[in-house]
Amino acid sequence: MTTGQDKLATKPYARRKSDIEWTNATWNPLVGCSLASPGCTNCYAMRQAHRIEAMGMSPAYKGLTKLVNGKPVWTGKVGRATNAAMRKPLGVRAGTVFFVNSMSDFFHPDMADAWRDEAYEIMKATPHHTYQVLTKRPEIAVEYLGRRDRFADLRNVWIGASVERAQETWRIDALRLVPAALRFLSVEPLIARIGPVIDVSGIGWVITGGESGGDARPVDLEWVREVRDVCVAEGVPFFHKQWGSWRFNPLVVRDGLTPREAARRDLDPEAKGGASLDGRLWRQMPNDLPLAPRRAAKG
Numbered sequence: 001m002t003t004g005q006d007k008l009a010t011k012p013y014a015r016r017k018s019d020i021e022w023t024n025a026t027w028n029p030l031v032g033c034s035l036a037s038p039g040c041t042n043c044y045a046m047r048q049a050h051r052i053e054a055m056g057m058s059p060a061y062k063g064l065t066k067l068v069n070g071k072p073v074w075t076g077k078v079g080r081a082t083n084a085a086m087r088k089p090l091g092v093r094a095g096t097v098f099f100v101n102s103m104s105d106f107f108h109p110d111m112a113d114a115w116r117d118e119a120y121e122i123m124k125a126t127p128h129h130t131y132q133v134l135t136k137r138p139e140i141a142v143e144y145l146g147r148r149d150r151f152a153d154l155r156n157v158w159i160g161a162s163v164e165r166a167q168e169t170w171r172i173d174a175l176r177l178v179p180a181a182l183r184f185l186s187v188e189p190l191i192a193r194i195g196p197v198i199d200v201s202g203i204g205w206v207i208t209g210g211e212s213g214g215d216a217r218p219v220d221l222e223w224v225r226e227v228r229d230v231c232v233a234e235g236v237p238f239f240h241k242q243w244g245s246w247r248f249n250p251l252v253v254r255d256g257l258t259p260r261e262a263a264r265r266d267l268d269p270e271a272k273g274g275a276s277l278d279g280r281l282w283r284q285m286p287n288d289l290p291l292a293p294r295r296a297a298k299g
């Protein structure tokens with residue numbers, strides 16, 4: 001099993017600047033998207049992109065969304081971010097774990113290779129950072145890296161696939177074909193059972209999470225347990241990020257606590273809906289890569 005875990009060196013990392021539990025910071029070199037599957041229905045990025053345009057915060061977000069029945073939806077337009085946004089990691093001296101394209105899909109079919117190339121050149125030029133590129137289109141990552149084999153062996157780039165239901169587990173097979181230092185799964189938002197067993201061969205890290213927000217769809221304790229149990233059995237680091245809403249937290253659903261009581265009992269009340277799973281937090285990282293605040297490295 002090639003996961004790259006054994007080759008990733010532990011090094012000093014920057015203070016966390018993202019609300020996302022499994023990364024240090026976000027970097028959005030490309031913008032815009034369109035829905036890929038039911039996991040996209042309540043896409044946070046779609047709402048956030050609309051807000052950024054409405055507030056005039058970045059010209060790159062112009063025309064990415066429109067209002068339909070009063071709700072923002074993607075128009076399908078995609079593009080390159082501003083120069084400042086594109087070059088963000090070059091100005092960060094302390095080694096940082098960047099979630100790449102939290103606001104888009106790096107491997108959206110309409111993204112130009114030239115934009116991806118520019119972002120990859122920056123990743124290549126900054127080996128002190130670690131990049132987590134998460135996509136719902138791993139088959140396009142395979143094609144792109146087939147055309148750009150000079151980027152295929154970067155040790156600081158992880159490629160991940162989002163899988164929200166059993167119907168999307170084909171993405172795990174596609175991900176296995178992606179050349180990457182580490183391949184990871186984001187099983188979030190988990191909106192239906194994907195087990196009882198998933199094939200995690202070639203996968204070096206698995207994240208689960210329930211959906212958050214007003215229209216959040218429920219997550220079931222057993223669905224998460226099934227993913228965790230596969231990871232434990234196969235020795236794959238497992239990270240349960242959140243339940244998404246206190247309504248879905250097992251302390252409420254199974255143990256009958258009120259959401260307020262659950263928030264007092266959960267081991268991570270800061271996570272959306274808490275994150276305790278069978279009496280503990282599961283926050284394993286590949287090769288124990290530290291995400292906790294650390295002193296920035298000099299040089």
Ligand code: SF4
Binds near residue numbers: 039040043103104
């Ligand atoms: S792929 Fe990601 S950014 Fe694109 S619509 Fe789906 S959830 Fe949103």
